[in-house]
Structures are given as structure tokens and as C-alpha cells.
Amino acid sequence: MPQPDPIEKQDAVNRLRIVHPERVRSACREASPDHELAALSMIYRVLGDPSRLKILMALRRDEMCVCDLAALTGISESAVSHQLRRLKDLSLVRSRRDGQVVYYALDDKHVVLLLDIGLRHIREK
């Protein structure tokens, strides 16, 4: 799981400037593998949009259908559907069909935690 050591390339071709080689080396050793960083960034990025946040916050209380979420967020039903698909692809949300209406609900225990901590953060600023 350790990353390729960038120090080895130093002074070779790329002449990387490094002030504290030990610190870089240890950070490299303990860094999460790239695929994990990629997956992690996907999660935060999907939370990084006001419309999706509003959707997720609303779903904290109860499941909701697409058109109601559109009314709530003020964007088109199509836009909501697109966003819900992103949330579903990351398993943050699940859907249930009842007739013509599709209800969406939270499908992850961690999201609520992330939302709460984020809120606490900006409110304590």
C-alpha cells in the first residue's frame, strides 16, 4: 500500500525540490492509495453542490419523490433526476417505485454524520 517514492526521482531528471526528505517519505508511506483518494473525493464532491445538499437534507426527515424535490429545490424535475442518479450511483440514496411515483430515501449512515459535522463547522465560524 505505500506509494511510489518520489524522492528517488530527485536530482535525476526532474530535480524535485525537497526540504524535509524524511517528512515526505513518511507522508508517502502513510498516504492512502490513489484509488482510495479517488473514491473519497467522489463522495465529498457529490456533497459539494447546494441543490444536492438541499435534497439530502430534506431526505433526512422523510423519503420524497422527484417532483416534490424539484419544487423544494427550485430546479427542474429533470435536473433533480440527474442529481438523484449521481447520488444513487454512489449508494447515498435508494429509490422505491409506487405506481408512477418514485420515492427516494437516504441509503447511507455516514452521510448524515458528514452533513452534521459540516453544519457544525460553518455555524461555529
Next chain:
Amino acid sequence: MPQPDPIEKQDAVNRLRIVHPERVRSACREASPDHELAALSMIYRVLGDPSRLKILMALRRDEMCVCDLAALTGISESAVSHQLRRLKDLSLVRSRRDGQVVYYALDDKHVVLLLDIGLRHIREK
């Protein structure tokens, strides 16, 4: 702090489709104000990039200077500096100058929490 009620516009000009008016109304009432959603999304979005994540994870252990972070992340020192500025603008990071070297360190108690929960999430998938 309640949001403008979108239901009032229904059937007027925009003919909003709403299946559960009560649910929309209560979600509207309890929704965070737009400026709070905007601030919140800024925080998550700044976490939603692998390079910035790698920087923040490294800073969890110890402060680091720009060129060392560049070596660690594999992007240019300029790119690192740009990213650090974004992190600093959101007060997630602080800087300290020692001679020619500028050291960056975490400046927020919540970020570590957010990172930990995110990691726990993707590892339990």
C-alpha cells in the same frame, strides 16, 4: 429563516407538480437558508479533489512546506500553492513563514472528523 414557499407559485404560471404538499412545505420550512447551503457546499467541494485530499491527509501528521507537498502529490509547486490558497481561504489551513520556507498546517478541528468519516465510509463499502 424559512425559505420562500414554492407551493404558492403552483398552478399560477409555472404549474409546479407537487405530490405531497405537506412534505414539501415542511421540508421548505426546515431547510437551511441558501447562504448556509452555499457555505456548506464550498467546504465539501474543496475536499472533493484527490490532490487536496492528499495534502490534507499529510498535514494531519505534521506541518509541511510547499515544495515537499509538491513532491508528495506529484503536481507542480505552483499547483500546490494554488490549492493551499483555496484551503486557506476556507480557513482549513494556516501558514507560517520560516525564512524562505512557508509551512502549512491544519487549522480546523472538523476537517479531521470529516476525513475520518469519509474514509470509514468508503472502507465499509
Next chain:
DNA sequence: TGAATATTTGAGCATATGTTCATACATAAG
């Protein structure tokens, strides 16, 4: 002072993102 090192800044560019519009699909009602 002048040269070297560490960082910052701004322009430019390729790619990603969020939205709307038009349209297709799924289910219900007549």
C-alpha cells in the same frame, strides 16, 4: 548588490459540472 532558493500570482487551456430542453419510457386512468 547580485545570485539563488521558495513561494505566489495571473493567464491560458482542457476537462468536468449543473442546468435546461426535447424526447423517451413507465404506469395509471378513461
Next chain:
DNA sequence: CTTATGTATGAACATATGCTCAAATATTCA
């Protein structure tokens, strides 16, 4: 079967983002 309703999908477009490159600042050292 036909029509209406709720949702999903794909194209298109404007904007945001992350990076590199070139150049400017800041600090140290000879």
C-alpha cells in the same frame, strides 16, 4: 388503445475547475 402523469435520458451550452507555464515576490547568502 389512447391519453395523462411521473420519471429518466441524452444533447447542448455556459460556467467552474485543476493544471501548467511564465513571470513576479520574498528571503537568504555570497
